[in-house]
Amino acid sequence: MSEIKKEEVKTETIEETKEEKKAFSIDTLVGMIKDAAIEAAKKAGFKTRIVEEDGKENMVSMDYKTDRINFTVKNDKIEKAKVG
Amino acid sequence: MKAYTLIGLAALVVACGNSAVNKPSPTSVLTKDGVVAGAIVVDMKDNVSQSDIDDLSKIAGTELHADNDTARKYKYEEGVVNVADEDAILEKLNADPRVEHAEKVVEYKALFTPNDELYKDQWGLKRAGAESSYNMSCGQGVVVAVVDTGIACLHDDNTKGIDDLPTCQGGYNFISNNSNAADDNGHGSHCAGTIAQLTNNNHGGAGLAPCVKLMPVKVLSGSGSGSMESVAEGIRFAADNGANVISLSLGSSHPSDIVKDAVDYAHDKGVVIVAAAGNSGGSVGYPAAYPNAIAVSAMDANDRIANFSSRGPQVAISAPGVNILQQTICEGSDGTDGCGEFKAFNGTSMATPHVSAAAALVVAQGITDPDAVRAKLQSTADPKKEPNLYGAGILRADSAVKSTILSHTALKLVALFGFIFLMRKKIDKSLLKSKPAMLGIVLGGFGLVPLFFTGLMPHLGNFRVVAEVLARPIGEWNIPLGFAYKYLPLANFIPAGLATVLLLKNKFGRLFAGGLAVGSAALCMQLAFSGEMTFILGSMLMKVWMLVNVIVLGYFAKATLTKEA
Numbered sequence: 077m078s079e080i081k082k083e084e085v086k087t088e089t090i091e092e093t094k095e096e097k098k099a100f101s102i103d104t105l106v107g108m109i110k111d112a113a114i115e116a117a118k119k120a121g122f123k124t125r126i127v128e129e130d131g132k133e134n135m136v137s138m139d140y141k142t143d144r145i146n147f148t149v150k151n152d153k154i155e156k157a158k159v160g
Numbered sequence: 161m162k163a164y165t166l167i168g169l170a171a172l173v174v175a176c177g178n179s180a181v182n183k184p185s186p187t188s189v190l191t192k193d194g195v196v197a198g199a200i201v202v203d204m205k206d207n208v209s210q211s212d213i214d215d216l217s218k219i220a221g222t223e224l225h226a227d228n229d230t231a232r233k234y235k236y237e238e239g240v241v242n243v244a245d246e247d248a249i250l251e252k253l254n255a256d257p258r259v260e261h262a263e264k265v266v267e268y269k270a271l272f273t274p275n276d277e278l279y280k281d282q283w284g285l286k287r288a289g290a291e292s293s294y295n296m297s298c299g300q301g302v303v304v305a306v307v308d309t310g311i312a313c314l315h316d317d318n319t320k321g322i323d324d325l326p327t328c329q330g331g332y333n334f335i336s337n338n339s340n341a342a343d344d345n346g347h348g349s350h351c352a353g354t355i356a357q358l359t360n361n362n363h364g365g366a367g368l369a370p371c372v373k374l375m376p377v378k379v380l381s382g383s384g385s386g387s388m389e390s391v392a393e394g395i396r397f398a399a400d401n402g403a404n405v406i407s408l409s410l411g412s413s414h415p416s417d418i419v420k421d422a423v424d425y426a427h428d429k430g431v432v433i434v435a436a437a438g439n440s441g442g443s444v445g446y447p448a449a450y451p452n453a454i455a456v457s458a459m460d461a462n463d464r465i466a467n468f469s470s471r472g473p474q475v476a477i478s479a480p481g482v483n484i485l486q487q488t489i490c491e492g493s494d495g496t497d498g499c500g501e502f503k504a505f506n507g508t509s510m511a512t513p514h515v516s517a518a519a520a521l522v523v524a525q526g527i528t529d530p531d532a533v534r535a536k537l538q539s540t541a542d543p544k545k546e547p548n549l550y551g552a553g554i555l556r557a558d559s560a561v562k563s564t565i566l567s568h569t570a571l572k573l574v575a576l577f578g579f580i581f582l583m584r585k586k587i588d589k590s591l592l593k594s595k596p597a598m599l600g601i602v603l604g605g606f607g608l609v610p611l612f613f614t615g616l617m618p619h620l621g622n623f624r625v626v627a628e629v630l631a632r633p634i635g636e637w638n639i640p641l642g643f644a645y646k647y648l649p650l651a652n653f654i655p656a657g658l659a660t661v662l663l664l665k666n667k668f669g670r671l672f673a674g675g676l677a678v679g680s681a682a683l684c685m686q687l688a689f690s691g692e693m694t695f696i697l698g699s700m701l702m703k704v705w706m707l708v709n710v711i712v713l714g715y716f717a718k719a720t721l722t723k724e725a
Contacts, residue, residue, distance in 0.1 A: 125383050133414040135391045137309060137347040137384035138436035138445075138509035140468045160439050160468065 102145060105157045110147070113154045117145050122159075198243045199265035200250060204235035208258050213237060216258060220249050238265065272618040274359050274366040278502055282365050283461045284354070284480030288514050289558030290368050296561045296612045299369030299520040300628045301642030303329065304355055304405040305398030306513070307391065308348030309384060310341045311376035312489045314358060325349075325487070326356040326367065331376035332397050334390040341376035345384050346488035348376065350505050351409045353486040354513035355520070360618065364487055365502060368517035368557060371524075371624070373642070375403050380410060388412070391447075392422035395433075399426035404523050404645070407516035408435040408453070409509035411445035419447050427452035430646055430694030432523065432530040434516040436508035438470030448508075449474045454519070454534050457549060458482060458511040465549040469508055475551040476534060477541055481511030518557035524628075525564040526636050528645055529699065532692035536560050565612050568686060572605050575685035579678060583714060587721035592678065596668045597721070600675020604656060605682040607631045633683045634676075646696045649687065653709045653716070656680045660716045674720030681713040 105113040114124045123144040127136050130150060140160050148156035202216065202224055217224045217239070224237035231237070241249050246264065253262035272294045273279070313328035331341040343349045352374050357367035379394035380386040391410065398406050399422075406426055423433050435453040438445030448455035448470075455474045458466040458481020465471070466482050483504045519533050527533055540560040541553030580589065591597055602608060609630040611617050620627050628640035634655050638648040656677040663669025687693050688706035695702035 125385055127385065127412075128414075133388070133412050133416075134385040135380065135388060135410045135412050135419075136386075137345070137380055137507075138409050138411050138439055138512070139347055139350075139384070139505050139507035140439040140466075140509075141506075 102157050102159065105145070105147075105154050108154050110149050110152050110154060113147065113157070117157075196265040198240045198246060200239055200241055200246065200253075201263060201265050202237045202239070202253055202259055203261040204237060205258055205260055206235055208235060212258050216253065216256065219252055219256065221245070272615060275362050276357075276359060276364055276366045277362070278365040278485060281485045284484050284510070284514055285366060285368055287461070287480050287554070288368060288518065289556045290366070292558035293368070293518075293521055293561050294618045295615050296558070296565060296617070297369075297521040297524050298371035298618070298624065299356070299517065299524050300371040300625055301638075301640040301645075302369070302371075302404045302520040302524045303373045303375055303402050303642070304369070304407055304516055304520050305331075305375040305377050305394075305401075305403035306348055306352045306355070306407050306409075306516075307377040307379055307394040307398060308343075308351055308407075308409055309345035309380040309382070310343035310348045310378035311352040311374055312343045312349040312487075313374070313376060326352050326358060326370075326374050328374045328376050330401055331378075332394070333378040334393050334397070335378055335381050335386065341378040343376075343378075343489055344382040345380065346503075347380070347384055347409070347505075347509065348378070350484075350486045350488040350503070351407060351509060351513040352376070353488075354484065354510065355407065355517040357487060365485060368514060369520045369524075372517065372520045375401065386410075388416040388419050392416070392418040395419070395422040395426050399429045399431045403431055404528065405432040405434065405516050405519045407513050408433065408447060409507075409512045411436050411438050411448055411508075413438070413440060413443075413445050415446045415449070420450050423447050423450050423452050427530050430528060430530060432516075432519045432533045434512055434519060436512045437472075437475055439468045439507050439509075440470050441468050442470055444470045444472040444474040452530070454515060454537070455551070456481075456508055456512045456515045457551065458506070458508045459550070459554060463544075463554060465546075466506065466508075468506070469511075469549070471548045473548060475548060477515055477537055477552050477555055478544070478550040479511035479514035479555040481508055481514075482506050484510035486510075514557075515555055518555055518560055521557055521561050522564055524639060525561055526568060526632075526639060527564055527690075527692040528639070528694040529692050530694075532690075536564060536692075539563070568690070569606070571686040571690060572682045575689070576601070576605060576678065576682035579681045579685060579710070579714075583678075583717055586714070586718045587674070588723050591671060591674065591721045591723075594671045596671035597675035597678075600656075600659075600672045600677070601679035601682075602675075603634055604676040604679025605633050606679065607633050633679065635680060635683050646694050649693060649695050649702065649705070652680060652684055652687075652706070653712045656713055656716050660720055664720065670720045674717055677713045677716035677720065681710045681717070684709040684713065 117124050125146050127146045128148040146158050222239035222241050224239040226232040250262045253259050314325040333341045356370050356372040356374050357365050359366040359370035377394040377398050379390040433453045435448035437448045437455045437457045444455050447453050454476045457475045457478045458469040459478045460482035485504045488503050522533050522536050537560050538552035540563050543553040544550035629637050635652045638644050659673035659676050663673045684706040688703045
């Protein structure tokens with residue numbers, strides 16, 4: 077029998093996602109040192125991914141995950157943090 | 161006109177298949193246990209009143225009702241009764257003079273449904289019309305490159321013990337710069353599965369184009385990110401190594417010239433590029449926003465656009481991208497244990513492979529030019545009113561394939577009669593009605609055994625490739641066999657030419673060669689007029705070359721289909 081693992085799929089609005097971020101204090105990650113922010117996010121149960129660092133943008137997979145934070149990093153500090 | 165009538169009849173058989181594909185019809189087959197317990201349907205006489213219906217409801221012991229306007233018009237009233245009393249109730253109803261027929265409700269099923277245990281939960285495949293498209297095309301001979309995090313492929317050493325993985329060929333890892341493009345994230349395998357998961361093997365899930373060969377091109381690391389350079393290299397690698405379709409479930413909000421150049425390069429080589437619109441909920445990302453990519457947005461099971469799905473005028477089409485169940489690998493693994501598990505993912509990443517698979521199905525039916533593939537997918541999508549969200553509408557793979565087969569058949573018929581008309585003074589038309597000539601026409605123009613709408617195709621297993629070849633005209637045999645699809649249009653006149661040279665002295669052979677020339681001319685005219693086939697020399701020279709073929713084939717026809725010959 078194949079193992080089935082379904083993620084809980086939310087059809088939340090962007091606003092709801094923002095609420096989730098607020099509730100989780102994701103905004104507090106902005107301005108933190110990159111490694112510390114990644115560590116904090118992981119402790120909070122989020123996966124992390126750097127989508128842009130010092131102006132160099134990465135290509136990223138276009139799956140939408142509510143348990144992942146995409147970071148934009150500048151000078152080793154978090155400039156943006158977004159769930160997805 | 162008998163001979164022409166036969167060909168027209170053959171085309172009619174193809175056209176009639178239309179009605180057998182999308183909905184239950186007299187040609188649908190019943191499942192063995194398709195009876196819906198306790199459900200009955202009563203076909204009442206057209207002049208019965210509401211009080212008659214109420215009276216018959218009392219006899220049935222249930223409220224009989226019509227579900228829609230058509231049912232109301234024709235007085236098809238349904239109800240649910242106690243299973244134990246069902247036969248007795250039906251007997252009473254059938255004895256009533258106000259009733260024409262009363263019978264049990266039997267669930268009709270499409271001709272082919274994969275037996276994979278999780279298929280029932282793969283709503284995206286059903287929404288895209290998988291059950292109908294399986295009957296017509298499975299992507300035989302087409303290579304789809306999944307430029308992504310890699311693919312867990314069947315028979316890889318590091319995925320032993322998993323028996324539901326797709327089959328792969330070639331590929332490259334641009335992260336480690338070696339040929340091992342195994343997945344270490346899960347995303348690429350999930351996307352690949354939607355395209356060509358091992359299907360109808362009584363296990364796991366299904367894919368939309370299960371005969372496709374997948375080319376794993378790893379450009380994203382285990383974290384799901386990668387550089388622009390890697391993506392550009394991956395696209396060019398796929399285009400140079402035989403991919404017909406490139407599936408890009410990746411993107412960035414920033415444009416990149418090197419990625420755009422790579423997309424244009426692949427497109428100019430005749431490769432269909434399908435890309436995820438993005439998950440920002442804002443404007444369409446890149447490479448999806450480039451003109452030569454087909455940008456795909458994501459919708460849910462209720463046909464609503466996913467709120468994360470990016471939007472804008474670049475969106476070409478929408479496809480299922482919420483709660484998409486497919487096989488992936490163990491999350492966080494390094495790709496070496498490869499434990500099989502199925503997960504529901506969200507994203508325009510998940511919508512993209514539905515479109516890539518549909519593109520492969522269309523390519524397999526002879527539309528190999530990327531712009532023509534895009535046009536076919538868009539013109540056959542379920543239309544929606546918000547183009548910035550849905551593009552041309554919601555993907556229908558079955559409609560795209562069906563439309564391809566029907567339009568090609570119709571165009572070939574017109575071309576056939578046009579060619580015969582043009583040659584009316586140069587050939588003896590009575591010779592065209594001979595059996596060898598008819599065989600040649602069918603083989604050269606239409607295909608010997610067109611099984612597209614019979615429902616038999618998915619049941620042929622390993623013999624399907626033989627059926628796919630025999631269902632195609634000889635000039636398109638290279639497509640299901642998967643080779644030289646850009647070059648072989650150069651050789652379209654050769655089979656008829658060879659037959660003319662080799663069989664001219666033989667009475668039956670000469671007639672067969674003549675028919676082959678006429679049928680091949682019809683095919684060449686269809687290719688010229690539709691302009692839907694990729695050709696090494698470009699689309700304009702394709703049309704010119706095809707018309708040259710028609711002229712040459714005219715000479716062959718003249719040489720073989722005259723009494724003096």
